[in-house]
């Protein structure tokens with residue numbers, strides 16, 4: 001009950017890449033860089049295990065950015081002549097590569113880090129990849145001429161890599177779709193279908209992560225414009241509940257998302273964000289347990305997984321580590337606090353019966 005996991009990314013050590021940045025420059029190149037990436041992956045596996053995280057990830061140590069880490073292995077993309085583009089509905093501008101021809105994978109994208117991680121941990125292993133809609137929103141197109149066609153082309157490549165990751169022994173494959181919170185109509189029209197294409201034929205657990213972004217200034221400013229209640233999830237959760245995706249990861253800690261919206265995800269595992277990545281303040285285990293308690297009103301306890309709101313890539317390493325510990329300690333506290341009664345069918349009536357008959361009631 002209340003397994004713990006993370007949204008995906010973790011800070012890169014200072015000897016691997018510039019700290020505190022979303023698009024950090026690597027500290028080395030060639031073979032030296034490849035060794036450094038794998039050393040950082042091992043380091044974070046150990047740190048996650050020691051902190052008490054149940055479903056661990058590679059911490060995205062081998063990719064510079066969560067979208068472009070995938071794109072670098074795709075043929076048909078021009079990285080030399082990037083163009084400036086407003087992304088996430090023009091929330092911020094980024095220099096993005098351009099699709100110039102038919103898309104094809106050059107080879108395996110995450111094989112090295114996934115097989116290394118699989119060889120070094122017995123815990124459940126999660127690997128994340130960008131979702132098709134978010135990729136399409138982070139790249140310019142001069143070839144396909146149609147967003148949906150482009151998304152489906154990327155979905156086919158994601159599926160190719162996902163099937164290989166499953167063979168590597170990965171337990172959970174998660175697609176990150178921050179764009180789902182921006183283009184809600186498109187999610188229903190084609191976003192979920194593109195995800196279905198990406199998970200086609202997979203037997204491992206599949207997840208989608210939908211958040212309000214990293215704790216960077218552009219996102220903090222954007223959140224100020226969203227009003228007192230953030231209801232974006234309300235528009236897409238009913239469609240996600242009907243989808244074939246197993247798990248939905250979302251933002252709850254310090255957020256204005258009404259938790260009652262979680263009830264719209266009936267039948268899904270819900271990765272409840274109990275750790276805020278937009279602040280350096282480390283949550284107490286009591287706060288984490290309290291957020292879990294609030295979510296339990298709308299999510300059955302067997303379906304609740306405690307998670308971070310989003311990736312921790314741009315954070316301070318020590319702060320991220322302290323937050324991992326708080327996540328695990330908070331989930332442990334929640335197990336003690338809510339494990340016995342919440343969700344136990346008939347608990348209320350059992351108590352009444354015990355009061356009347358004065359006989360011990362066997363716990364379900």
Ligand code: ZN
Pocket residue numbers: 007178209210211212213214309310311
């Ligand atoms: Zn996120």
